[in-house]
Amino acid sequence: MNTSHEKAVQAILYGHSCAKRLKLQLDHPVADARSVSNYDLTKSIVHCFSDAISIFSDKSKSEDDVFSDLSSRDYPPPLHQRSHSKKRKNNSTNSSENWRHDSPDPNYYDGFLWRKYGQKTIKQSKHQRSYYRCSYNIDYACGAKKHEQKIKDNPPVYRTTYFGHHTCRINQNQDAGFTTIGDPVDNLENSRMIRFGQDLDQETIGLSVSVKDEKGIIKEETMDQCRGITGNDKDCQTVIKENHQSSPSGSYTPSSSGSEIDMFDSDLLVEDLDLWDRYDLYDF
């Protein structure tokens, strides 16, 4: 068993490796269907650092607890473990909890755009719960929802619970002339996976890479680039807003159909896979 410190170091190292890989791809763009998209790499980086932060900030937990959280994070529990809302059973397609995610960051970016539609004081919690629905709820009849609530003060932990499925991405892509996967839950079965480790027959230890909301990542990448030029977030946001308004959904190009086992480029695999022998079925 690795210590949590080693685990955090592994996450950081992997994030660093992905960052290097991303830089390489940005410096030398290659139209190779087998390569990992910049979006996927960026998201991997974000998740690695989020996990490292979680580990370092969660000293009150035992190491096993931390690992348990990591292995289940961003990953829908088995059907028999999923809780079901006792309220609003009429909306059965949307009311069942799909998955949840704990993060020290209330502004954790999960790859989707959300619009807040309510906030409630919850009886048994001193913290209010915020309700969000997918920003494409109207445009694309997307039924995905989530609510977010602070569940721990010190260190702060924010629990985001997701409901329903994103149909917005599917609909957007159909508009653009292709289809791809729609949300993290669906991605489980459609994820692009790489396998490593020694017991592949018994356990799939992998890095699943989903393809979603490249627009958001492009926005973040653009922000970083813009900051380097202007040093001003506000200016960057204005530029990005204008650029994205002119092309709402058209430029998305998935790097694979999403159903087959896919590969990172070999240099990334060889260099990094040994770092991940404890990251069970990591869903990005």
Added chain:
DNA sequence: CGTATTTGACCCCC
């Protein structure tokens, strides 16, 4: 001025 957020009221289920 258009869009996002806030917040009190309402609805639904237990």
Added chain:
DNA sequence: GGGGGTCAAATACG
């Protein structure tokens, strides 16, 4: 009736 989820008008923001 109580609690949680949603609606929608008011408000804030860019």
